[in-house]
Amino acid sequence: xxxxxxxxxxxxxxxxxxxxxxxxxxxxxxxxxxxxxxxxxxxxxxxxxxxxxxxxxxxxxxxxxxxxxxxxxxxxxxxxxxxxxxxxxxxxxxxxxxxxxxxxxxxxxxxxxxxxxxxxxxxxxxxxxxxxxxxxxxxxxxxxxxxxxxxxxxxxxxxxxxxxxxxxxxxxxxxxxxxxxxxxxxxxxxxxxxxxxxxxxxxxxxxxxxxxxxxxxxxxxxxxxxxxxxxxxxxxxxxxxxxxxxxxxxxxxxxxxxxxxxxxxxxxxxxxxxxxxxxxxxxxxxxxxxxxxxxxxxxxxxxxxxxxxxxxxxxxxxxxxxxxxxxxxxxxxxxxxxxxxxx
Numbered sequence: 001x002x003x004x005x006x007x008x009x010x011x012x013x014x015x016x017x018x019x020x021x022x023x024x025x026x027x028x029x030x031x032x033x034x035x036x037x038x039x040x041x042x043x044x045x046x047x048x049x050x051x052x053x054x055x056x057x058x059x060x061x062x063x064x065x066x067x068x069x070x071x072x073x074x075x076x077x078x079x080x081x082x083x084x085x086x087x088x089x090x091x092x093x094x095x096x097x098x099x100x101x102x103x104x105x106x107x108x109x110x111x112x113x114x115x116x117x118x119x120x121x122x123x124x125x126x127x128x129x130x131x132x133x134x135x136x137x138x139x140x141x142x143x144x145x146x147x148x149x150x151x152x153x154x155x156x157x158x159x160x161x162x163x164x165x166x167x168x169x170x171x172x173x174x175x176x177x178x179x180x181x182x183x184x185x186x187x188x189x190x191x192x193x194x195x196x197x198x199x200x201x202x203x204x205x206x207x208x209x210x211x212x213x214x215x216x217x218x219x220x221x222x223x224x225x226x227x228x229x230x231x232x233x234x235x236x237x238x239x240x241x242x243x244x245x246x247x248x249x250x251x252x253x254x255x256x257x258x259x260x261x262x263x264x265x266x267x268x269x270x271x272x273x274x275x276x277x278x279x280x281x282x283x284x285x286x287x288x289x290x291x292x293x294x295x296x297x298x299x300x301x302x303x304x305x306x307x308x309x310x311x312x313x314x315x316x317x318x319x320x321x322x323x324x325x326x327x328x329x330x331x332x333x334x335x336x337x338x339x340x341x342x343x
Contacts, residue, residue, distance in 0.1 A: 029065035029120070035092045037062040043121060043129040045099040050118035051136035051154060056125035056143040064090050064099050065120040082115060097123065137172065140165075156185060173208065191226065209244065212237075227262065236272075246279070264334075267343075271328040278333040285332060289342035292327030295319045299338040307342075 037058040045052050050067070066088065070078055089100040101117035118136060128146040131138055137154035140147055144162045155172035158165060164182040167174070173190035176183060181199040185192065191208035194201065198216035209226035212219065216234045227244035230237065236254040239246070245262035248255065252270040255277070263281040268288060277283055287293065295312070297319040304319065312321015319340075332338055 030068045031066040031088070031090075033064045033066075033090050034061045035063075035097065036060070037124050039092055039095060040097045040123050041095040041127055043097045043099070043123055043127055043131070045097075045119050045121060045129075046132040047101040047117045047119060047136070048103070048133070049114055049135040050101065050116045050133060051138065052118065052131045052133055052149070053120045053139045054129055054131060054143065055122050055139075055141050056127065057141075058122045058124050062097065062123045063121070064097070066090070066099075066101075067116075067118040067120065069116045069118075078115065086115065086117070088117075097121070138167065138169075140167075155190065156187070158183075158185070174203070174205070176203075192221070192223075194221070210239070210241075212239075228257075228259075245281075271330075274329040274331070276329075276331045280335045282337045282339070283332060283334045284339045284341075285330075286341050286343055287330070292322070292324035293330050294322050294326045294328070295330050297330065297332040297338060297340070299332070299334040299336065301337045302340065303337065304340040305342070 037060055040062050043054060068078055068082060085104055087102045087104060089098055089102060091098050099119045099121060125142055126144050131149035133154065134152045135154060136151060138149045138151050139157040140149065140161055141159040146163055147161060147165045149167045151172065152170045153172065154169060156167045156169050156174045158176040159178055161179045162181050165179065166184045168186040169190065171189045172187060174185050174187050174192045176185060176194045177196050179197045183197060183199060184202045186204040187208065189207045190205060192203050192205050193211045194203060194215060195213040200217055201215060201219045203210065203221040205223045205226065207225045208223060210221050210223050210228045212221060212230040212233060214232045218235055219233060219237045221239045223241045225243045226241060228239055228241050228246045230239065230248045232250040234252045237251060238256045240258040243261040244259065246257050246259045246264040248257060248266045250267065250269045253272045255266065255275045257264065257266065257277050259279040259281065261280060264277060264279050264283045266277060267286040268275060270288060271291065277285065299317060302316055302319060307323060309324045310321055314321065
């Protein structure tokens with residue numbers, strides 16, 4: 001079956017400080033091209049089957065390294081196939097750096113096999129980017145601005161990025177760290193790991209687990225089929241899964257958590273306006289002692305210690321009332337058992 005490749009606007013390879021090296025991806029790039037870093041405000045890169053790495057660590061020179069490989073092919077065969085079937089377009093125009101690997105019009109009639117063509121790009125920190133690959137991973141780091149990127153089958157890695165970050169993959173995992181402001185990342189089939197980030201964070205996976213550590217701000221993180229583990233979240237956390245367990249520890253602020261198929265263990269370090277928990281399994285909830293709460297809890301069975309300064313109604317299936325003068329809204333629903341304790 002013929003394999004289709006993403007096409008990108010590009011004409012010919014423009015020359016600007018171009019050097020050709022060995023074609024072995026492991027040892028050296030096939031090509032390196034350099035430009036004045038101060039002239040670049042935006043990056044647009046696309047390839048089929050290869051990875052893209054974009055880093056904002058350039059000094060006076062921005063660089064594009066091109067890596068080309070194919071299983072069991074010699075360097076000579078790769079070079080011949082590239083010259084016959086591909087056009088590389090690498091240039092700077094009106095402040096935008098273009099890097100594209102494009103198949104020629106006769107490619108599909110001659111051979112279905114394609115090369116893996118990857119880009120490693122170094123630019124100034126303050127740039128916007130638009131990156132696309134149909135089969136490789138995307139890595140971005142040390143950037144500030146508007147970053148948009150997409151891959152159909154590889155992983156996403158984001159590190160030390162600020163501004164607005166929006167990325168998606170159809171089948172790979174996602175890792176984001178040391179980043180801030182507005183983060184929006186989605187995968188259709190991989191796990192997501194996020195740590196040491198702050199801002200408005202939106203994370204979605206259709207089939208993997210979520211691991212969240214040391215996040216501050218407004219965090220929305222959901223999965224359709226994996227477990228959720230979150231530690232040291234400060235702000236508002238909205239999270240849910242359709243088929244896994246939920247473990248939340250050291251939560252300061254607001255929590256809204258749901259699961260349809262696993263148990264839930266939630267430990268609140270400092271409650272703010274609300275704690276809302278719902279699932280079809282058991283729930284273990286630990287709240288800070290000596291605080292004021294409004295309790296609204298229902299389950300098939302509720303285990304709770306003697307509550308000081310409680311006013312309202314309580315039995316082994318429901319609790320409705322206040323602790324102290326009332327305060328943080330505690331809403332809990334479970335079709336099984338709920339254990340409530342205070343520390």
